[in-house]
Amino acid sequence: PMIPILKKLSKRTKVLLIGILALFFLWHLASGVLVKRLNYTYYAQSSQIIYDRNGQVIQISPNQKGYYNQFLKDTPENLKEPLLKKEDRFFYWHPGINPLSLLRGGWNWVVSGKRQGSSTINQQLAKILIGQENNRTLFNKLEETWYALALEWRLNKNEIFIMYLNSAYFGRQAQGLKAASQYYFNAQPENLTQAQILSLIASL
Secondary structure, three states: OHHHHHHHOOHHHHHHHHHHHHHHHHHHHHHHHHHHHHHHHHHHOOOOEEEOOOOOEEEEOOOOOOOEOOOOOOOOHHHHHHHHHHHOOOOOOOOOOOHHHHHHHHHHHHHHOOOOOOOOHHHHHHHHHOOOOOOOOHHHHHHHHHHHHHHHHHOOHHHHHHHHHOOOEOOOOEEOHHHHHHHHHOOOHHHOOHHHHHHHHHOO
């Protein structure tokens, strides 16, 4: 059924469609390369953990950056809503970046010279994994944007969210929610009180 329709299209329209398909294919390949790089860094930041015969942790070694990090496999439901409210309230609706926040942040920078936080969770995760937490330039911001879009293209929202929880810094050499919960409150993330959750979120 598509062939007769294609025959009716003008030559210019056919060229345009081919160009769009080519760009789509190139972006699909490029996003795979970008996410592969992020995944490599992501898994490398997990601490080496030694267990006893009963499965109890007996030693945790710091990762390459000197942080202690134990990966969560699932998102604690008690933390999701307050964290998203503070960090990225439109997380489940935007395509990896929030265009309105970017425009607002860019306008404020042009008018007042002040930078305003406008990063989505995707962008914050990319910033951590490519090691640009303390080097804030326009080029780095653009690079983070490409990585954020690639994460959105290749992974689902829950995968991105858990990667962020396992990568965020909470101070005192605690990287990731699980390490922070154990360090500050000697508790598992799912057992934190609301006050403890808000305290951890405030440190981000």
